[in-house]
Every structure is written in C-alpha cells, then in structure tokens.
Amino acid sequence: MTVYVVATREKTKDADAFAKYGPAAAAAGAGHPITPLAFYGKIDVLEGAPIEGAVILSFPDEAAARAWYESPAYQAAREHRLKGADYRFFMIAGVDEPPAG
Template sequence: MPAYVVLTRERTHDAEELATYGTKAKAAREGHDPQPLAFYGDFEVLEGSDMEGAVILRFPDMAAARAWYQSDAYQEARKHRFQGADYRVFLVDGVENI
C-alpha cells in the first residue's frame, strides 16, 4: 500500500540554509526513489494556518518512506531545513482503490 510524506513550509528564516537543504535533500532521494506528486506548485489554503508551500512524496509503503526519512543522507539534509524554515512534516498511509 502506498505511503506519503507531506512537507509544508510554514515560514522561511534563512534562504541560504534552505537552498543547501534543497541540494542535499535531492541527493538523499538516491536509492529511495520517491515519486513527487506535488512540489511547491500553486496552492490555496482552505482551512488552517497559512503556509508558503508544500511537497508530497509517494513511496511504495510506510517502511520505504521511513527508510528515506531516517537515512543518513536525509538526516544530514534535515539539519539545514531546521535552520532554513519552519516545516510541518508527516507520514500518512495511503489506500488501495476505494
């Protein structure tokens, strides 16, 4: 069953750190092959707090999503995300055809 990692950027603090994160996060995808379904495209907040953008990554299952997130390469990238912006990140199990 697919799983999704959703990242919402709420507020940027340091654009340079965020650029470093972007470079390192892209490299951290190697060997994990997430499928980007949304990547900072146009959006509209219908309810809840405002945000600056969002990313949705599809993985084959929860284990694959966790393996990517917990990988050494992504953990290194994540340090720069923490310095660059406030994010909300969550993992959600997908569903088969309803």
C-alpha cells in the same frame, strides 16, 4: 500499502541555510523509490494559516519511506531544513480501496 510523506513549509527563518536544503535533499533521494506527486506548486489555502510551500511524496510502503527519511543523507539535509524554515512533516498511509459511497 502506499505511504505518502507530506511536508508544508510554514515560514522561512534563514534563507541562506534553507538554500542548502534543496540540493542536499534531492541528492538524498538517490536510490530510494520516491515518486513526487506535488512539489512546491501553486497553493490555494482553503482553511487555516497560510503556508509558503508544500510537497507530497509517494513511497511503495512505510519501510521505504522510513528508509529514506532515516537515511544518513536525508538526516544531513534535514539539518539545513530545520535551521532554514519551520515545517510540518508527516507520513500518512494510503488506502487500498476508496471508501464505498
């Protein structure tokens, strides 16, 4: 079942530290079956607190998502993200079939 990793950047804390995250995270994706569905595009927050950015990544299954997230390369990139910005980062399972009705 398809799994999505969703990340929302709530607030940048250290722009210099955060600048190191993007290139490191991109390199960490090499060899992993990641399909970006949304990547820091235009945001229109309909409810809740404003966010600075959002990403939605698709993986073929939970094991693939965890293999990427837990990889040494992404964990090293993650350190820059944690120093540079406040994020909400979560994984959600897709649906096999849309609900009826």
